[in-house]
Each structure stands twice: as C-alpha cells, then as structure tokens.
Amino acid sequence: MALMHAPSRLPTSPARAAIFLDKDGTLLQDVPYNVDPARIALAPGAGDGLRLLGRTGLPLIVVSNQPGVALGYFQIEALEAVARRLRELFAAHGAVLGGFHFCPHAPAPDGGAGCSCRKPHDGLLRQAATSHNVDLDRSWMIGDILNDVEAGRRAGCSTILIANGNETRWDPGRLRVPDYIVGRFDEAAAIVIAQHAARMEAVA
Ligand SMILES: [Mg+2]
Numbered sequence: 001m002a003l004m005h006a007p008s009r010l011p012t013s014p015a016r017a018a019i020f021l022d023k024d025g026t027l028l029q030d031v032p033y034n035v036d037p038a039r040i041a042l043a044p045g046a047g048d049g050l051r052l053l054g055r056t057g058l059p060l061i062v063v064s065n066q067p068g069v070a071l072g073y074f075q076i077e078a079l080e081a082v083a084r085r086l087r088e089l090f091a092a093h094g095a096v097l098g099g100f101h102f103c104p105h106a107p108a109p110d111g112g113a114g115c116s117c118r119k120p121h122d123g124l125l126r127q128a129a130t131s132h133n134v135d136l137d138r139s140w141m142i143g144d145i146l147n148d149v150e151a152g153r154r155a156g157c158s159t160i161l162i163a164n165g166n167e168t169r170w171d172p173g174r175l176r177v178p179d180y181i182v183g184r185f186d187e188a189a190a191i192v193i194a195q196h197a198a199r200m201e202a203v204a
C-alpha cells in the first residue's frame, strides 16, 4: 500500500532508476512497532547519507514491512504521521521522500510471508516501480537484514546490506547474497553515488 502518490508524468517518459530504502534499522533507529513521530530518529550516518543520495536526483522510496497494522498494534492511519515525519527528516537533509510503500500484513503462522508484498517478497518494490515509473534493473535496495536483500534481488535491483547487527539469523540462499556489505547508511550512500556517477559517465 502507498500513502504517497507519484507525481503525474508524461506517459512517454522513460523508466528511471530509483533507490529503495528499508525504514526500521536502516534509515531509522529501530523502535519496534513505533508510529509515534516523536520517537522517530535517523540511524547513524543516515542524515549524511540522505544528503548524498538527494544529490543524485533519483527518487528515494521507502519500502517497509508494517505487520503492526494486521496485528492490531496500530491503525493504518497512524502511518500517515510516520510518512510526514519521514518527509521532514528527508527535507532537513536536502532530500525528498519520493514514496512510502508498506506491507500491512502479518507473517504467516509458520513465520513465512503470508502475502506477496511482505519482504523477502518483492511485491512492494514492484508496486512502487509501477507507481513511480521505475526501472528495477537499474535500481538499488538498501536494507539491514537479508530479507531486504532478497526482496531487492527478486526485483532485479542491486543490493547493499548495512551489517549493523540487526541481522541475526543469516539464513542462507542464492538470493540472500548482497552486492555490497557496509557498516553504516552513509557508506551505502557513497557506493550508490560512485556507481551512479560511473553509469552516468558510461552513457555520456
Ligand atoms: Mg529493517
């Protein structure tokens, strides 16, 4: 589901690359099931990282599992205040929140995804790609656990894992191998910047 709609565009405009960001533990300090804007704070390096990513001009799209909706911990409307706070934090660092897409469903009883949008599935990225006219093959997914990596790889994106201790299971799998592993958000941003610059040179 999305709380923000993509700006209108010409139907002929070519699909563009985007940068998908996991929210909790990646962009924000992880406070489980939190929807209180006052308790939303950027993760270490995220402010500097947003400033860097904002300079690319690529859409920055947050993709987040929010099972607290289905579990009854909060109403779906509470996520509007979260989106507002994200928009403020992006703006404070010279960036624009391009979209906020979330899976409101609960995991299946066996712990697997009970829907096609809960990461590690790629439904959220595909939804976002459709509404924002994104070329997934040229896009990036940045997250703090291997489910983010798998979702990104399923969608065809390049992936960066911020190994900050939040992944604890390290379940293996062909799709759970990130392209890059870093320690902080700003380091992930630096990789995207370098690769983006190289690609722009390649097409110039
Ligand atoms: Mg996370």
Ligand SMILES: [Zn+2]
Residues within 6 Å of the ligand: 103, 104, 105, 115, 116, 117, 118
């Ligand atoms: Zn879902």
